[in-house]
Amino acid sequence: MATNEMQAQALNETEGGKTSFAISMLFPLFRATLWGLTGYFAAAWITAALLGSVIVNPLPATVGYIVGLVGWLMGSGLWEGWIRRAFGGAEAPSYTGVERYFRFGPDSKSTAVRYVVFNVVAFFFAGLAAMAIRVELLTPDSTSWWMSEIHYNMTFGIHGLMMLLAVAASVIVGGVGYYLVPLMLGVRNVVFPKLLGLSWWLLPPAAFAVFMSPTIGGFQTGWWGYPPLAQNSGSGIVFYVLGAATLLTASVLGAINIAGTMVYMRAKGMSLGRVPIFVWGLFAAATILIVEAPATFTGALMDLSDMILGSHFYTGPLGHPLAYMDQFWFLFHPEVYVFALPAFAIWLEILPAAAKRPLFARNWAIAGLVGVSMLGAMLGVHHYFTAVSPARMPIFMTFTETVSIPTGFIYLSAIGTLWGGRLKINAAVLLVLMAMMNFLIGGLTGIFNADVPADLQLHNTYWVVAHFHYTILGAVIFTWIAALYWWFPKVTGRKINEFWGKFHAWWFFVFFNCTFFPMFIAGIDGMNRRVAIYLPYLHEINLFISISAFLLGAGFLIPLANLVYSWRRGEKAEPNPWGSRGLEWQMKSPTPYIPFPEGTEPEVVGPNDNYAAGSKEPFVWISAPSK
Amino acid sequence: MNAAKENLWKAFRGLVLVWIVGLAIGETLIAWGVNNWPLVGSVQARITADATTYLMWQAVALYVLVGGAIVYSAIRFRASSASDAVIPENQKRTWAPFVVTWLVLAIGINLANTIYPGMVGLEQLWAIQMDTKNPLVIDVTAQQWKWTFSYPKQGVTDVSQLVVPEGRTIDFVLRTKDVMHDFWVPAWGVKKDVIPNEVRHLFVTPTALGSTATNPMIRVQCSMICGNGHPLMRAPVKVVTAAKFKTWVASNSF
Numbered sequence: 001m002a003t004n005e006m007q008a009q010a011l012n013e014t015e016g017g018k019t020s021f022a023i024s025m026l027f028p029l030f031r032a033t034l035w036g037l038t039g040y041f042a043a044a045w046i047t048a049a050l051l052g053s054v055i056v057n058p059l060p061a062t063v064g065y066i067v068g069l070v071g072w073l074m075g076s077g078l079w080e081g082w083i084r085r086a087f088g089g090a091e092a093p094s095y096t097g098v099e100r101y102f103r104f105g106p107d108s109k110s111t112a113v114r115y116v117v118f119n120v121v122a123f124f125f126a127g128l129a130a131m132a133i134r135v136e137l138l139t140p141d142s143t144s145w146w147m148s149e150i151h152y153n154m155t156f157g158i159h160g161l162m163m164l165l166a167v168a169a170s171v172i173v174g175g176v177g178y179y180l181v182p183l184m185l186g187v188r189n190v191v192f193p194k195l196l197g198l199s200w201w202l203l204p205p206a207a208f209a210v211f212m213s214p215t216i217g218g219f220q221t222g223w224w225g226y227p228p229l230a231q232n233s234g235s236g237i238v239f240y241v242l243g244a245a246t247l248l249t250a251s252v253l254g255a256i257n258i259a260g261t262m263v264y265m266r267a268k269g270m271s272l273g274r275v276p277i278f279v280w281g282l283f284a285a286a287t288i289l290i291v292e293a294p295a296t297f298t299g300a301l302m303d304l305s306d307m308i309l310g311s312h313f314y315t316g317p318l319g320h321p322l323a324y325m326d327q328f329w330f331l332f333h334p335e336v337y338v339f340a341l342p343a344f345a346i347w348l349e350i351l352p353a354a355a356k357r358p359l360f361a362r363n364w365a366i367a368g369l370v371g372v373s374m375l376g377a378m379l380g381v382h383h384y385f386t387a388v389s390p391a392r393m394p395i396f397m398t399f400t401e402t403v404s405i406p407t408g409f410i411y412l413s414a415i416g417t418l419w420g421g422r423l424k425i426n427a428a429v430l431l432v433l434m435a436m437m438n439f440l441i442g443g444l445t446g447i448f449n450a451d452v453p454a455d456l457q458l459h460n461t462y463w464v465v466a467h468f469h470y471t472i473l474g475a476v477i478f479t480w481i482a483a484l485y486w487w488f489p490k491v492t493g494r495k496i497n498e499f500w501g502k503f504h505a506w507w508f509f510v511f512f513n514c515t516f517f518p519m520f521i522a523g524i525d526g527m528n529r530r531v532a533i534y535l536p537y538l539h540e541i542n543l544f545i546s547i548s549a550f551l552l553g554a555g556f557l558i559p560l561a562n563l564v565y566s567w568r569r570g571e572k573a574e575p576n577p578w579g580s581r582g583l584e585w586q587m588k589s590p591t592p593y594i595p596f597p598e599g600t601e602p603e604v605v606g607p608n609d610n611y612a613a614g615s616k617e618p619f620v621w622i623s624a625p626s627k
Numbered sequence: 628m629n630a631a632k633e634n635l636w637k638a639f640r641g642l643v644l645v646w647i648v649g650l651a652i653g654e655t656l657i658a659w660g661v662n663n664w665p666l667v668g669s670v671q672a673r674i675t676a677d678a679t680t681y682l683m684w685q686a687v688a689l690y691v692l693v694g695g696a697i698v699y700s701a702i703r704f705r706a707s708s709a710s711d712a713v714i715p716e717n718q719k720r721t722w723a724p725f726v727v728t729w730l731v732l733a734i735g736i737n738l739a740n741t742i743y744p745g746m747v748g749l750e751q752l753w754a755i756q757m758d759t760k761n762p763l764v765i766d767v768t769a770q771q772w773k774w775t776f777s778y779p780k781q782g783v784t785d786v787s788q789l790v791v792p793e794g795r796t797i798d799f800v801l802r803t804k805d806v807m808h809d810f811w812v813p814a815w816g817v818k819k820d821v822i823p824n825e826v827r828h829l830f831v832t833p834t835a836l837g838s839t840a841t842n843p844m845i846r847v848q849c850s851m852i853c854g855n856g857h858p859l860m861r862a863p864v865k866v867v868t869a870a871k872f873k874t875w876v877a878s879n880s881f
Contacts (some may be wrong), residue, residue: 149855228823229806233854262632321807321823355704356714361721386809393749398741408733411693416725419716420635420698425705433701440694444686447740448787453678453748456671456817460809460850524679525665526813526843528850531858535843616842 007248017096028103032075036205039071040064056216058308061238067424069205069209069246074255076201077104082194086165096593104201106193108178109591111200113491115174116484118203119167120560123477124210128163129155131553134546140536152532153220154236158210160223161240165247166207167333168472170262171480172342178281181258181491183584183595184276186267186602186619191260192253199253204245205483213239222327222530226600227298227314227321229454231307232479241304245297248331251338252293255286267583268622269604276582277359280366284373285338292377294329299327322387323490329380337376339472340439341369343479344410347432350486351414353580355423360416361409370407375403393452400450411436420432424578427501431482436472442467445520457623460530466516474512481559494592496566504558508580514548581608599623628669631713642699649691657687665813668835668866670796672816674751678744685736719817752817755796756830762798763791769801769808769821772856774847782880789847789864792872793836801827809851812864814844820851839863 044055044064055059080092080191081104095103100110132155136143158426178196182189190196195332214238221235230237262275262283302313303324314324352359381388381396414436423429445467448454458464485496518541527538534542576585583602587595661683664851752839766777777784791797803809809816810829819829839846849860867875
């Protein structure tokens with residue numbers, strides 16, 4: 001592309017520090033760990049000593065967590081990078097080289113790369129928990145050589161919470177979104193770069209605490225944390241609540257940045273009609289978090305208060321557990337759209353460039369994304385139709401079914417884009433197509449849970465387990481890996497190995513369906529959720545599911561190896577390997593510290609999906625007026 | 628960079644063929660699945676199973692129509708190679724007949740589904756509850772991790788096995804002593820959460836004779852995570868004839 005060549009000269013000067021990696025750059029990480037652990041144990045021990053209690057009790061663990069979290073954040077570079085200056089101290093130097101990957105800082109690109117690393121690690125350990133669950137379910141009895149029912153309950157709780165809040169909530173929004181939002185909108189950084197930097201540093205201690213919850217007694221409620229079971233099945237619920245609240249805070253900090261950047265910081269000429277569809281998807285997801293997080297956040301803390309402070313919001317003879325369900329699902333139903341909408345938007349971002357067609361019915365697609373996020377606020381009650389009064393059933397059944405209309409617009413747009421195009425199917429596009437097929441099953445089986453009569457039987461059975469794995473694993477995770485492959489050249493300047501990419505795509509698709517499709521049948525046959533022990537008549541189908549699950553799980557090592565190997569030794573990529581018209585591909589790859597140099601800025605002069613032969617470039621680079 | 632011309636109507640005829648074949652295969656599989664449906668053991672289960680099977684016919688049809696279009700267009704409209712630089716001639720940004728058809732169908736199917744099986748099923752379930760003049764009242768007490776049943780009008784208290792007559796509507800009065808539970812007999816096709824500090828009712832009219840020993844779908848199963856003993860929080864069920872139920876009551880009441 002001509003633009004790239006024109007920019008190359010000037011861009012070379014914005015590379016930032018050229019220093020190579022040195023072990024001393026890990027200092028903030030070591031310091032954060034040291035301050036975090038010291039803070040945790042010191043505060044928990046002092047609290048325990050004052051109360052005449054022990055450090056694994058709920059209140060000492062809560063105080064320990066809060067102090068430990070602050071210690072970790074200060075150690076990570078927050079102190080000299082932000083706080084010290086607020087107290088009149090010296091300003092921290094800005095790190096522009098490799099060291100910025102290992103400390104707190106305002107650079108959205110290194111934050112996004114750290115998100116990918118965190119998500120991969122969290123996915124790996126939460127995936128191991130899934131494997132442990134399937135080992136337990138190999139036989140119908142209690143499988144006591146493997147783990148007890150108590151440990152089984154802790155395991156699926158950790159698996160669920162980590163997969164949702166440490167993986168699905170940030171895989172596409174975090175790793176892909178925070179990298180691409182500034183580049184796609186033609187700006188140098190997000191609107192609140194330090195808040196975005198802070199958001200990543202909240203994740204590791206929260207995830208670590210949740211994984212470590214069995215050490216203080218674990219929690220057996222699953223990822224729901226429903227009272228009053230939460231208050232009487234182990235102190236680990238403290239780490240569940242605090243971990244979930246911390247992860248949610250990180251999501252909200254990111255959401256503020258996405259919405260703010262899109263509203264206030266678009267490049268010249270980028271009207272809302274020209275904002276890339278992926279940014280629209282992120283915006284729709286961000287509004288959900290901003291509007292709905294507070295109710296659920298409060299619910300979690302009230303749940304914790306019942307545990308440690310002796311309040312009785314949800315427990316005791318006057319407690320009202322149904323209120324917790326209302327608060328919990330007010331965000332955590334739409335939360336699934338926070339996972340899914342960015343994935344939809346990725347499909348619609350990749351397909352036009354791959355099929356060399358403009359995005360079909362773009363305005364309907366945007367209406368779909370925003371429509372889902374608006375309707376999503378009104379239908380969380382379908383998660384507990386079995387608990388509510390009949391008056392609420394028809395209302396929330398109708399709302400829930402209505403959400404399939406805007407969701408359908410995504411498919412309308414995708415099919416219209418493919419139709420009559422010339423689709424180049426590389427590994428990323430193949431994964432997108434598979435994600436669309438999986439989500440179709442996930443979406444259509446959701447209608448059964450929206451329909452009250454069918455849901456009264458299917459609720460809390462393996463039907464539901466299959467349904468949400470189709471949407472989250474089958475669609476969101478497939479799309480995440482597709483997005484990592486598609487934008488890999490942007491981040492690393494290299495390409496992934498296409499053969500192994502396609503190989504594992506088929507591997508996933510086959511074993512994913514072998515694992516989760518039989519769960520629909522198990523659900524209809526009367527297998528309920530969250531059981532370590534089931535009746536022998538369900539043995540055969542569970543055996544098949546478990547073996548498929550092991551093969552599916554093992555398959556995830558292929559993309560891991562592919563990404564790591566290609567990062568070091570992959571084939572060098574040209575600046576715009578997919579021939580995309582997106583603005584992010586008009587900048588240098590890998591993206592320099594400052595994506596485009598001072599004195600220039602992009603101006604949008606046309607739609608970014610015009611692939612007609614001989615069509616004009618959608619962007620021109622102009623010299624920015626001096627302030 | 629020369630543009631490739633496609634006859635899109637000819638392509639559409641191919642898609643119609645894919646749809647016909649796909650629908651035939653898909654609906655045949657569903658017919659087979661519905662034929663092998665597990666035990667439907669109550670009037671309520673008939674209603675919920677009807678809703679489920681109806682939605683299945685529909686889901687398979689929609690899967691073939693939408694999924695078929697995706698797979699077909701991905702294969703039919705693929706580039707010849709990775710280095711293919713041909714630009715397709717079709718650069719339309721929208722095409723009203725397709726968009727309008729999609730909108731009408733999406734809204735229409737949604738409205739239809741809300742009415743049937745949604746509201747129709749609910750009205751039927753509610754009607755049974757409203758019309759039952761003299762239900763058999765059974766008090767159900769859930770606690771970690773067992774079920775106890777009492778028959779207040781029959782004078783049977785605190786039994787751990789649920790024995791019910793066939794063909795009579797039962798009003799299960801659900802209470803819990805500790806945490807949330809969920810009363811579910813898979814064969815009866817409905818479930819209800821048991822919530823602390825609240826009393827809930829579930830109306831069931833069993834129609835299939837049998838017991839947990841003859842069909843494991845006929846069992847009480849806690850369906851809401853309630854701690855260590857959750858998977859084993861089950862109770863045996865026996866559905867007997869009205870005469871046999873009378874005998875059972877006589878030998879178990881005070």
